[in-house]
Amino acid sequence: MSLNKVTTRQIVMKQYQYKLKAYYQVFNSMVILQVIALLFSTGGIMFRGGRGFGLDISLNTYTADMIIIFTFLWAFINAITITTKAYREDDFIFVTNRQTQHLSNMLFLITASVIGGVTAVLVGYLNDIIFFFTTDPKTFAGYSELITPFDVLTGVVATSLYVLMFCAAGYLVGVIIQLNRIFTVIIPVLIIGFLIVGGQTEGIPVNVRIYLFYVGETDVLLFMLKSLVTSALIFAGSFFLLRNKEVRV
Amino acid sequence: MNVIETTGLTKTYRRMNAVDDFTVTINDNTITGVIGRNGAGKTTLLKMLAGLIKETSGDVRVFHEHPFNSLYASANSILIDDQMLFPEALTLSELLAQGARFYPGWDEAFAQQLFDYFSFEPKQIHEHLSKGKKSTFNMIFGLATRCALTIFDEPTTGMDAAVRKDMYRVLLKDYLAHPRTILISSHHLEEVEHILENILLIDDGTLHLHKSVEELKEYAVRLTGPTALLGQWLYNKDVLHKKQHSSDMMEVVVKRDFPLEQAERMGFHVTPVAPSDVCIYLTAKSEGGIDDVFK
Amino acid sequence: MINAIPVLIMILIVPLLIYFTIKWLSSFNIFTLTVKRWVFPVYTVILIVAFGLSFFLPLDVGSNESGIQRFDKEKVPNLYIIPQALGSVDLLKDYKVQEWVIPYDGDVFGIDTQGEEYINNIGYERKAEADGQIEATFYVTPYVIDNLDMTTDFMPEMQVTMQDDTLVVKTPTPIRHNISVLQKEFPIRQFAADGWLEGLKEEQSFRVVDEVSSDEAQPQWINVDNDRIFSTELLYLKIPANMEVKLDGEHHIFQVFPD
Structure with missing residues (x-):
């Protein structure tokens, strides 16, 4: 009989590579969702009219924000998925403990966030091109704002970080549901309650404050700090909750 | 070296003790059968040993570590059962490849030979296999890991008789070639008896007995004789089982803690009791058996 | 409160819808193993091509027929x-x-x-x-x-x-x-557009009127x-x-x- 020593680092990396292979289908569902979002974003999001001399002006603004939103939802749902029984127990066929499992899940979600962020921004270009070819050239004016390549790069980083926060949130929700099924009911109720109560408070409602805290941040570095700290806290909370979870019960 | 040590190990589910104050020590390089009826607590015990679930109280050590959340224990042990969920995205051959990546002792040639022998297709998905095929694959996987502690929980569920026989042969041969600590649970002792060295008998979550198969063969005897005589003689003997053949003939199984000649002198007919029967008698809920229900 | 209703719909219904759509789609075994493995790489290639192509199209204001x-x-x-x-x-x-x-x-x-x-x-x-x-x-x-x-x-x-x-x-x-114009997605505008925060506040109707x-x-x-x-x-x-x-x-x- 020979006993083998393994390190946490080794196992986390092995699990991470394993997950990239075994959870590969999450990227297929991302493709499906982004394509659905692409179909949805054909409608203009904003219409503005005005009267100039001899002109009845209408300006329609189109954006692929829907793709971003759908990518967030994808991130949220898939993070929940990887906390479900089937996925959690996969790991226990191989070498694992709950710590390495959690770390490798986190690495996987970070990777998924980057992939989600990059593809979401790129689908935006596909959307723009499709729009260009399907719109009357006389009415097509192009990008209303000057966007530099640096802005796009910043956008990719920001989108990935948003996606990461949604992954973290989904992961936490998934973990809580794994603790007790009753939370599948309680969590939506809490969210609705929060929005209702938030809407009745004095001044700016809490949910809007949260929204403005992230979406209203125009400094890239501060945004990175906010989103990374948020994600890290949520992941830490998830790990704390799941550290004693039994499997194959 | 003691591979497994538990002291007062207890696991409670909804106020029921599935495993109750369980103290046992298992040495390395032994093959032990964990025997008990359905619901006796075998599975719960094995899952605690594999670190899948956590004890309610007491202590469990595997390779001197607490197996729940021990990477060391996880790298050196595996639990094979019919609840194993393999990822649906990977084919069988990819699963074997992953096994090789994770388990340092993985025996690729061995796995491949058995894989071919039991005619698995590399591109098959575990989820789509029949129950028997799943069990066969799981056993191959478990054996190929060469884990110092390999635990099989009812490993042959769903297999047909021929495969079952083959698998036990494989298990024994592989054990002899690469000695390690193996636990096999079963509720059919006779099926596994021939490969076991030791037996751990569990009932109602408690340890009933932990003996070698040889000892168990000597554990009890069956006596047949006239009811009146035998009944009287049984005074202060440890009776495991009693059966009335006719109004004046009776058969009893008693613990063998007396010289056999004593019984032979009384004119009783003495026959040995198979270990599997001993286990059944030891864990019977009441004296007698199913026949008593119809009286 | 009216503000919150579409948000609720988004939060509750859309994910469910998407979840079941995915479940439903994956219930068909139209995706063979090979198809499954190629969906994402092919998609990535399409996206990169689209991104490259966007540089050659008159997508900027002032460069196209509309004359804006x-x-x-x-x-x-x-x-x-x-x-x-x-x-x-x-x-x-x-x-x-x-x-x-x-x-x-x-x-x-x-x-x-x-x-x-x-x-x-x-x-x-x-x-x-x-x-x-x-x-x-x-x-x-x-x-x-x-x-x-x-x-x-x-x-x-x-x-x-x-x-x-x-x-x-x-x-x-x-x-x-x-006239139709395109806007890049909001995580890009967030750091690139002028007056982004003011616009947001206005959207949420909490702008301090100045x-x-x-x-x-x-x-x-x-x-x-x-x-x-x-x-x-x-x-x-x-x-x-x-x-x-x-x-x-x-x-x-x-x-x-x-x-």
């Missing part, structure tokens, strides 16, 4: 005030749209506007000489939305003619001017209000020294005295 240009000035002159305030229209040459030279030998003329548009802002100055020519110039400041000039170069022509003793201004029938429009000190300028600059028009006439404009109750006609 960006308008970068922060303010434009208010044509209703400038001529009287400054006593000159020299400043307005950028906003000149059309001009006419009309010979006329009477000493007085009236003004009549016809058509669907209406010009109510008519200024005139007397030239030094009596050359028998009325010089009419039409100025319009652009209508700007989101820094896009929506009117310059698109306005239909107007006609100014002298009929008997009346200057007839025939305004055009308004035409519809549809008047940005009429700058009290300089009423002759129109500032950007709410991402827009409104259009102003001026018909400016230079009439011979010996001529009179008949004032009427319909039009606001004023005289400008150059220094």
